Every structure is written in C-alpha cells, then in structure tokens.
Amino acid sequence: MALTTSEHAQTQTHTAHLPQVTEPRNPGMALDLDWVARVQANTSAIERRCAALPARRSVKKTHQAAWLLKAVSCIDLTTLSGDDTEMRVGRLCAKAKHPVRAEVLQALGMDGLTTGAVCVYHEMIPAAVQALQGTGIPVAAVSTGFPAGLSPFHLRLQEIKESVAAGAHEIDIVISRRHVLTGNWHALYDEMKQMRDACGDAHVKAILATGELGSLRNVARASLVCMMAGADFIKTSTGKESVNATLPVTLVMLRAIRDYFDRTGYRVGYKPAGGISKAKDAITYLALIKEELGDRWLQPDLFRFGASSLLGDIERQLDHHLTGAYAAGYRNPMG
C-alpha cells in the first residue's frame, strides 16, 4: 500500500513553505491597457472543456492517494467565522501540523506532512502564530475589509499593515469589484499596487470574488491587472459569494497566469477558494493545473486550496484506500 518513488515525487515539498521558497517574487510591471483590452474569453469553449475534465481525469488507487497527499500539502486550512475563538484556531493549527493520522501516513510510507498554511481573520493571527511557532507553516490573514472590501481605503491599507505587524506571512486582500464592473483598470491597478506595497515582505493574494465580476472576460482582465500590479497569487473567491471557485473560472485564471509568465518570466500562484469540499474535486483541480501550467505550479508556494472542510473528506478517502472502509467521523476530527 505504501507509495512508490514516483508517487512520492508527486507529494514532495509539502514542507516547502514560503520562507524557504527560491522563486523570485512577481515585482509587477507598468499597466499595459492594450494587453488588457486584447484579452478575450470564449465562454462556451471553456465550459465544454471543463465539463469533460472530471470524467477524463480520474486517478485510481495509490496514484489517487499520492494526489490526495499533494492536495493536503496545498491546503490553506481556513476558519473565517464570526464566532471564531482562539481555542478553535488552536485546534485548527493542531490539525494543520498533523493533517492526516500518523498510522495512515505510516502505511503510505510518508511522514512530516503539513497543510500549506492556516488562514484566519486579523484578530486570530496571534493565536495562530503562537500555535504554529517553529513549524514553518505560514499564517495567512484575510484583509482589506474582507469579504466586501468596501471600508475606507486608508483603513484597508492600515489593516494590512497591522496584520503583518501581528505576524501574518501572507495577506489575502479583496479587490473592489466595482473597478472591474466599470472597466476602471487604472483604479484597480493603483489599489492593488498600494496593497502590495503595504504588505512589505508578506506575500499578497488578490481575491477577485469572481462570482461577482459578471463575465469570464472580466475575470481574465482583472487577473491580468492584479498580476501587473504585483500580486503574488490570484485567488478566486472569499468563500462568501453566492458562486465561489469553479472550473471555468479556474481555466481562465490559469491561462492568464500562463500568459503573464510567458511575457514576464514571473510565476504567479493560484488559489481556488470557497465550496471545494470533496477529495474528487480537489484531484480535478490539480489535474487542470498540471495540464495548463505543469508540475512546477503543483507546489505550495504556487498553489493553494482555500478550504475549511476539504481535509475531512480527503482523510476519509485515504482511510478507504487503506482499509476498504470509511472511518467514523470522530476518528478524523476537524479542530
């Protein structure tokens, strides 16, 4: 049942958190409005390709276990609730450090697996930093008036600075959707650039809230403008929109990332978030990334799932892989 050498290779670098990453940060570039205007998205072709993907890309047995361990290493294990407490965050961090039961990992010939990061609101940063001390697991904080992003702009910048001062290594900002909906690319670029500057050395993920952007073409253009302004990651959703991560949006954003890399040589990361809760869906996302961007993007410094409940289903599937039966819920508690 243990993984073979090549399957192990698929799971590697789960401990490669941001401080050890050698990939140069995207410095951004001048706003190129001609490029933005040229961007198109063929919705029906995109939807056709995505509809065919889950059936075409099914992985089985030990390959499936290897892909699931890879997915675990790329999860931003998230809690973003109004009733979050330091204790809940402490339990979440314990799960981030040991996301899969030791006996399951042992049976697969693995050890040392952690999630990619823990993602919390600003007030929970100190609890997360303390719980994760010495692990190398980064703390990500949602910011800038998350989820709507409509608080006064100077307060949004201040929020970023305070989260960085509190110890967050990554800041997930939300963009102003109205700048996209009105085609005000200058305003989006300036906003993103100032937010990136406020982050300093902390990496910035730009949440586009794609479910509120009106069209796939807008998603493609907003992705490009955020990368031009220096985003380290582009992220689909807050998890609070009525439509969150989808495969068509993912395809559009991955192609924008590829175009940006082809033109600038800088790799920008991708984070689908919101509503990804099934192991099978996680594998479909990983397969799409592998096909569109290649293996380099399947590492935690360039790919994350924003998810609160995905890990539970992955554990269930790993149990099933080993024993042929699904474990009772209490054996895989989620914080």
Ligand SMILES: O=C[C@H](O)COP(=O)(O)O
């Ligand atoms: O960024 C992460 C999302 O808020 C998590 O969404 P979820 O609770 O639907 O997994």
